[in-house]
Amino acid sequence: MFFGIYLIANFIVFRSWSPKLRPEASSCLISLAHGTPAVFLASYAVLADPSRGFASSNTQFQNLVLDYSIAYFLMDLVHYIVFFPSDVLFIGHHLATLFVFITCRYMVSHGAFAILFLLILAEVTSFCQNAWTLANARKADVVFAAKLYDFLSPPFYALYSVVRGLAGPYFLYEMGVFYVSGAADSVIPRWVWVSWIVVVLSAISVSILWISNLWIELYRKRTGKLEKKTR
Template identity: 65%
Template sequence: MDNTPLFFTMFFTIYLSAHFIVFRNWSPKTRLEAASCFISLAHGTPAVFLAMHAIFFNPETHTFASKNNISQNNVLEYSIAYFVMDLCHLLIFDPKDVLFIFHHLATLFVFVTCRYLVFHGAYGVLVLLALAEVTSLLQNVWTLASAKKEENEVAARVFYKISVPFYSLYSVVRGFVGPLFVYKMVLFYSSGVADNVVPKWVWVSWICVVVMAISVSILWVTNNWVVLYRERMFKVENKKKVS
């Protein structure tokens, strides 16, 4: 049974609730961003636990060539539904965000081919999903605080307090743990032992998508570290001038 339509309906309902209930008093622009964050919150952290459950409670599927089990397919469907919902949001309300739209399309390619085309390889895909989403809670709180920090003192405090732990975790996961796991995937698939279940063009495509995503993530967090450093140095210089 394919649960993707059911999951999509759930995310669509959460999205509408964010628009018309949770963030109804926010300005139209920030409300759109907040609604996207809200469905990301509903997907990210649950996806980590669901992925880990699907992997660790099925030890027979702990290889990159293992056939997808039912739990793993459910997690893939859950994530496919989320990315389709958020892609609809982007295409309708932010079509100029080409980079993010491309990210969603590329991610969907990986999930869809794993779930509906080759029926194998969910172990590696779900570990990467968990690594990508383990920072989701911090990132979405950071994003929501960023959207309101200019007009809300509490949001500003949350933004600056959460920035360092968020950037730190993000840097470790995207800069070290993720690349190491991708390296192990490349070693496994390049040996050819999985070519009969995961064709070469499929796993090569997966690796390309993941490498591009990690590269962009590293550039993004590096830029945020630089911005944070400049802001703090600017505050220090201002304090010196005042004193």
């Protein structure tokens, strides 16, 4: 499904775009097809789980949502390997994310509640981020794209900062406290949940660094415009 969306994006939706931009735009479209639906699907999977515990066994619907995300990350991983093989940060991110999803889904069959809740936090900004990314790609040659980029930047940065800088770390802390207590050791091997914590902590740290740099860039841009106006 995601491969089909990628082909449609590349050869139909973005056919008039520059060949250099089409791969990134196509990646954004499959991200849109995954991100927002994944939030709703994962939310339902979490709320429909009567146990809702960090060590509870995966429900059938939770496994389905994990498969949905695994399919997306596999497709996007192929995209980066083919078109951006030097982007080791994104390739490493996708490999680590796939490791978490696959071990949860096919190896331990427990802990989907925690993983899917983290997926919700990760993808709740997906729609805004992908629209922002597409606008950023065309802002140099399309006036509307430049205006949309400027309009979306502050609210997107704010939402991303709250989710990745506050909600994410708090949930990871609660998750870590539970696993460190040993309450899940009988169903989730220690090395598995430790690797989950390391992967999520690394992802959150990189996200905070990324959004911090964007805030700094926005501040410099806005202050530079103000200085020009006062001269």
